[in-house]
Structures are given as structure tokens and as C-alpha cells.
Amino acid sequence: MNIPNELLYTKTHEWVKKISPKVVVMGITDYAQQQLKDIVFVELPQTGKELKLGAPCAVVESVKAAYDIYSPLSGKVVEINKKIQEKPQLVNEDPYGEGWFLQIEISNPDEFKNLLNPVQYRVICEAEH
Amino acid sequence: MKRTPLYEAHVKLNAKIVSFHDYLMPLQYDSIINEHLCVRKNAGLFDISHMGRLDVTGEKALSFIHYVITNDASRLSDNQVLYTPICNEQGGIIDDILVYRWKQRHFTLVVNCANLEKDLLWLQKQAVNYHPLEIIDLTEAISLIALQGPSACQMLENTLDFKFNNLKRFYFDDFLWNGNELTISRTGYTAEDGFEIFVDANQALSLWNLLLDKNKHTGLKPVGLGARDTLRLEGCLLLYGNDMDETITPLETTIGWTVKFDKGNFVGRECLLKQREKGIDRKMVGFEMIERGIPRHGYPVLKGDEVIGKVTSGSFSPSTNKNIGLCLIQSQYAKIGEELQIQIRDNTYKARIVKTPFYSRIKR
Numbered sequence: 353m354n355i356p357n358e359l360l361y362t363k364t365h366e367w368v369k370k371i372s373p374k375v376v377v378m379g380i381t382d383y384a385q386q387q388l389k390d391i392v393f394v395e396l397p398q399t400g401k402e403l404k405l406g407a408p409c410a411v412v413e414s415v416k417a418a419y420d421i422y423s424p425l426s427g428k429v430v431e432i433n434k435k436i437q438e439k440p441q442l443v444n445e446d447p448y449g450e451g452w453f454l455q456i457e458i459s460n461p462d463e464f465k466n467l468l469n470p471v472q473y474r475v476i477c478e479a480e481h
Numbered sequence: 482m483k484r485t486p487l488y489e490a491h492v493k494l495n496a497k498i499v500s501f502h503d504y505l506m507p508l509q510y511d512s513i514i515n516e517h518l519c520v521r522k523n524a525g526l527f528d529i530s531h532m533g534r535l536d537v538t539g540e541k542a543l544s545f546i547h548y549v550i551t552n553d554a555s556r557l558s559d560n561q562v563l564y565t566p567i568c569n570e571q572g573g574i575i576d577d578i579l580v581y582r583w584k585q586r587h588f589t590l591v592v593n594c595a596n597l598e599k600d601l602l603w604l605q606k607q608a609v610n611y612h613p614l615e616i617i618d619l620t621e622a623i624s625l626i627a628l629q630g631p632s633a634c635q636m637l638e639n640t641l642d643f644k645f646n647n648l649k650r651f652y653f654d655d656f657l658w659n660g661n662e663l664t665i666s667r668t669g670y671t672a673e674d675g676f677e678i679f680v681d682a683n684q685a686l687s688l689w690n691l692l693l694d695k696n697k698h699t700g701l702k703p704v705g706l707g708a709r710d711t712l713r714l715e716g717c718l719l720l721y722g723n724d725m726d727e728t729i730t731p732l733e734t735t736i737g738w739t740v741k742f743d744k745g746n747f748v749g750r751e752c753l754l755k756q757r758e759k760g761i762d763r764k765m766v767g768f769e770m771i772e773r774g775i776p777r778h779g780y781p782v783l784k785g786d787e788v789i790g791k792v793t794s795g796s797f798s799p800s801t802n803k804n805i806g807l808c809l810i811q812s813q814y815a816k817i818g819e820e821l822q823i824q825i826r827d828n829t830y831k832a833r834i835v836k837t838p839f840y841s842r843i844k845r
Contacts, residue, residue, distance in 0.1 A: 389497075390514045392797040393775050393804075395826070411826065413775050415513040415797050416707050437773070 353477055354382040356448055360424075360464070361473035367448065368424045368467060371455070378424055379452040380412065380443065383477045388414045391440045396432045396453060403427055403456060405463050410453055412443065421453065425463045431455035485530035486624050486685040494703055502595040504531040507705040516708035517799040520671055521840075524630030525704035526692055529670075529677070530685065532625055533597030535590040535604070539614035543585045549607050549748055550580065551731060553741040557582040562651045562666055565739050566731045567600065568749030572756060573727035576600050577719065577736070579668060581653060589619075591677075593721045607748065624685035628692065629675030629704075629712075631842070636696040637665075637676055645676070658688070670709065672716025673842050711796050714805065715840035717767060723778050724765065724793040724807055732756055733809065734765040735837060763790060764815035767837035769803045772830040774823065776806035781824040782832075789814055792823060800840045806832075 359367045365384035368376050385391065393413035403409050403423040410421040433452050436442050443451035468476070483503045491498065496507035507528065509516060519525050537546065547554040552565035563580045576596040581589040592600045597620060608614045628637055634645050643656050645667070653666030661684050669675035680688050693701060710720070717735055719725055724734060730753060731740050740753055770776065776795030781788045790810030798805045806823070814821065817836055822829035 389509065390512045392514075393773070395774075413797075415711060415799075416508070418775070418777065 353386070353474070354448070355470045355474050355477070357470050359448070360467035360469065361476075362422065362424045362467060363476055364422045365477075366422060366424045375430060375455055375457050376425060376427075377452050377455050379447055379454075380421060381473075381477075382447050385444050385447045385451070388412060388419060389444075390415050391443045393418075394436045394440045394443065394453075396437060397429050399429050399432055401429045403429060405460075405466070412440075423456070424467060425456060425458050426460050427456040427458040429454055430457045483531075485528055486682045487528040487530065487626075487689050490686060490689055491528065491703070496703070496705060499706070501531060501706060504594065506531055507703070509705040509707045510703050513705070513707035513711060514799045516702060516704040517711050519700065519702045520630045520673060520704055520708065520712055521800055522631070523700040523702075524628060524632040524636055524675075524696070525671075525702055525708070526689070527627040527629065527704050527709060528624075528689070529627050529709075530620075530624040530682075531594040532620075533590075533592040533594055533600065534619040534623060534625070534679075535592060535597075535601065536617045536619050537588045537590060537604075537614065538586060538617075539611065540586060541611040541614060542588055543582075545608060545611035545614055546580060546588055547744070548611075548746065549604060550578075551740040551747060551749065551753070552580075553744040554580060554582070555744065559584055560652055560654055562653055562668055564651075564736075566725070566736065567603070568731065568747075568753070569603075569727060570749055570752065572730040572732070572749040572752040574721070574725040574729055574731060574734075575603055575727060577721055577725060579666075581666065591625075595722060622682055623679050624682050626678045626680060626685065626689060626692070627669055627671075627675060628678065628701075629669045629671040630673050632696075632699065632701075633673070633675045636692070636699065636701055640692050640695045650674075659684070663688075670716075670718055671712040672718065672838060672840055673712075711799060714794050714796055714807070715798050715800055715838065717807070717838035719807075720794060724809075729809065730756060730761075733761050733763055735767075735807075761812055763809050764812045765793065765807055765809045766815045766817075766834045767805065767807055767839060768821060768823075768832045768834050769801075769805050769839070770823065770830060770832050771820070772832075773804075774825045774828075774830040775804045776808075776823045776825070776832070782808045782810050783822040783824060783829055784814055789821070795823075798839060803839075805839050807837075 409423040664679040795806030
């Protein structure tokens with residue numbers, strides 16, 4: 353299970369990385385893609401959409417079912433990864449790289465305290481496994 | 482929760498286990514897509530021991546079966562298999578089953594796992610005029626293993642040292658293996674050539690392991706319920722509970738051909754005949770998505786602003802690389818080429834009615 357040290361995480365298996373003082377990039381974790389297996393569809397919000405912490409912000413579908421992805425922080429969508437809409441398997445192949453989902457301009461930096469560090473996140477994955 | 486005799490084998494093979502009605506069953510071992518494509522190109526091995534098996538014996542067994550099913554049991558010869566719905570008086574589908582004729586006085590019915598108890602009660606109720614008749618549930622005594630795919634015949638011959646060339650599609654026979662009787666039918670639920678093997682529950686594990694061991698090097702893989710569902714959908718083989726239930730008649734689905742009005746009386750005949758004469762209000766058709774999106778069971782189907790029906794089954798189709806489905810819609814729109822919209826969450830996406838099946842095997 354790959355849990356990079358430089359990222360922050362949610363209990364619902366999203367990862368977050370700060371790329372500028374106000375903007376983060378997010379996606380789903382290696383553990384999440386392993387659980388979902390064959391991802392065949394990704395639905396992303398439009399840029400400009402306001403997201404609320406913990407609310408559904410995207411949908412991924414495996415062959416078998418659809419799953420909600422939750423917004424790790426509140427803010428506005430400034431960029432979406434169109435490549436995973438065309439090639440959903442990128443999420444399986446490279447969840448922390450080419451398989452990223454959204455860039456979010458965050459509206460409340462205080463919310464960072466809700467995110468998990470890699471050690472805390474690993475505990476959650478191991479408990480679920 | 483019940484376990485089939487192969488449950489431990491699935492766990493050892495790292496299967497993702499799900500509860501399927503009363504049973505803990507393998508959903509997938511590896512990836513649904515890989516398992517699906519393996520069956521299309523080569524062969525796959527399935528544990529389908531959860532399927533219900535009912536043995537029917539009695540002097541009037543043939544006329545009883547003929548009466549409770551919509552298809553024509555009188556055309557069956559010994560060792561032949563027939564696909565058919567069982568309907569209620571209103572023509573609604575109680576179950577879709579396979580009828581195995583051993584002899585005029587002895588049949589085996591393979592029924593859906595979720596319907597086993599319901600079917601048993603229904604059949605017992607219908608049996609009053611056909612006594613003496615015995616209906617025995619063999620589900621737990623006998624396991625069922627399916628070997629499906631273009632290489633299935635060769636693999637089975639390699640493993641069991643019998644010849645299966647003479648076993649025609651929808652026929653079955655008995656074979657002696659290690660002193661145990663196997664019943665093998667050339668049937669399946671994948672739209673490929675293949676076999677379904679009835680084996681004593683206490684021999685199921687050795688047969689499963691033998692089949693996997695002998696054919697590993699030629700590419701046989703275990704396949705779970707996930708790929709079983711995508712394989713059957715591509716072949717337009719209906720799934721009870723999704724595409725059929727007691728409020729839907731066979732004439733409204735794609736299996737209208739299984740209702741044989743000229744065979745004499747049967748349960749549901751009167752209502753089905755009326756429906757045929759009056760014309761059906763809704764019809765099941767296959768569709769593929771034009772726009773992106775995966776249709777799923779229960780999603781609304783629209784024409785403009787009007788809801789005209791529902792998706793009964795839908796999935797990504799690994800063989801065609803399209804998103805496909807079956808839907809039950811107002812008959813007036815059930816024309817090949819017709820454009821529809823499928824509502825997926827908050828949006829609607831374009832789809833087109835297409836010919837079914839979505840996939841046909843290359844006959845060799």
C-alpha cells in the first residue's frame with residue numbers, strides 16, 4: 353500500500369497536496385483504487401463549482417458500482433483533470449500522479465487540521481483491511 | 482450466511498467475497514475486466530453452487546413440468562435441456578429456469594438462488610393434480626461448477642479424459658470420474674461455448690482444484706460473479722430480479738420466444754394470450770450509450786422530458802468497450818436506432834437502441 357509522506361489524507365480515502373498558498377490538488381489514494389479495482393468512469397464537477405468540506409464532489413465507477421468522492425476541503429474548483437475522464441484507468445495506474453482529480457482554491461485554511469497525516473491514514477487503512 | 486464447498490478455495494485464491502442472497506460468493510479474484518476477457522478469449526471457471534437445484538420425479542412429471550412452464554416440454558428428448566420462464570396466473574415471471582429431462586418421469590430444475598424457496602412452494606402448490614409427484618431440493622447435496630469459454634471443451638477433455646465433441650449444446654450426460662458420477666451439460670450463462678458440471682458436494686473441491694491445476698498453463702482462471710454479470714449482459718441473457726420479476730411478463734422482455742401458445746394449457750396462458758392479442762404496452766430493448774456515462778439498474782429512461790421506462794441492467798461492456806444496457810420502455814419507442822436519454826444522477830445522457838445481443842461468439 354503506497355502512502356506517500358508528503359501528502360495529507362481523509363478518512364474517506366482522498367489525498368491532498370498543497371501546490372501554492374491557496375491551491376491544493378486532490379485525488380483518491382492507492383488504497384482506494386485497489387479497493388475499487390477496474391475504474392471505468394469518472395464524473396468531475398465543472399470548474400468554478402463551490403465545494404463544501406465532506407460533501408460529494410466527484411463520482412468514480414468500477415465495473416460493478418458507482419462511488420462518491422468527497423471534498424477534502426471547502427473551496428472552488430479551479431482545474432479538473434480531463435485526462436481521467438477520457439482514460440479512467442489512469443486512476444488505477446497512477447493515483448497520486450496522472451490520476452489526480454481536481455485543483456481546489458481553498459476558502460478556509462483552518463480545515464487543514466481535519467486532514468490526516470500519513471501515519472494516521474495508514475492506521476485507518478489497516479483497520480479496514 | 483451459507484458457504485459453498487468451494488468457499489475456502491475462493492478465499493485462498495484471494496477473492497473479494499460478497500454476500501449474494503444467502504451465500505458468501507466470490508465477486509472477483511483479480512479484475513472483473515481481466516476475468517471477463519479471459520472467458521471470451523480462453524476459458525474461465527465459475528462456482529455456481531448457489532444456484533438452486535430441484536429434482537422432480539413422478540409418473541406425471543412430464544405433464545406437470547409442461548403445465549408449469551411456458552416453453553414446450555413435450556419437445557424435449559431424454560438428456561436434453563430447455564430454458565424457460567415459470568409464470569404466475571397473470572403471466573408475471575416467477576423465475577427463469579433450466580429444465581433437464583432425464584426421463585419422462587424424472588427432471589431436474591436449475592433455478593435462481595434467490596427464488597429457490599418461492600419456487601419450491603409454488604411448484605408444490607401446482608402439483609396437486611399431478612400426484613404422486615416428489616420434488617426434492619438437491620442444492621446443498623450437489624455442487625455446480627461452470628467451465629466457460631472457447632477453450633472449455635479442450636480443457637475439459639484434457640482434465641477428465643472423456644470426449645465432449647458429441648455432447649451438443651443444451652444436452653447433458655453422465656460421466657464416471659474417480660468412482661463418482663458427474664452430470665455435465667453443455668450450457669452456460671456467458672454467451673460462449675461451455676459446460677456446467679454437477680458434482681457431489683464432497684467431491685467439488687477436488688474437481689475444482691484438478692480443473693485449475695491441469696489448465697493453469699493454458700490460461701484457465703477462476704471467474705467471479707462480477708464478470709458473470711457482464712458476460713451474461715453482453716449476451717443479452719436476462720437476470721432475474723433485474724430484468725424480470727413477477728410484474729413483468731415474458732412477452733414484454735426479450736424472451737417472448739419461450740412462450741409456446743400452441744402447446745396446450747399452462748399456468749399464465751390465458752393472461753399472456755390476452756396480452757398478445759391486445760399488444761404490449763412496454764417492451765425490453767438493448768441500448769448503448771452515445772454520451773459518456775454508465776447506465777445502472779433502475780435509472781430512468783427519457784424521451785424529451787417524458788419518462789418512458791427504466792434501465793433493467795447496465796454496465797461497462799469489456800468486449801465492446803461501450804457502456805450498454807437493457808431497458809423496459811413504452812413500446813412505441815422500442816425501435817432499433819431510436820435515440821433515448823438515460824438519467825444518471827442529476828443529468829441525462831444520450832443513448833441509442835441497438836440490436837441484441839451486444840456480443841455473439843464466433844462459432845467454430
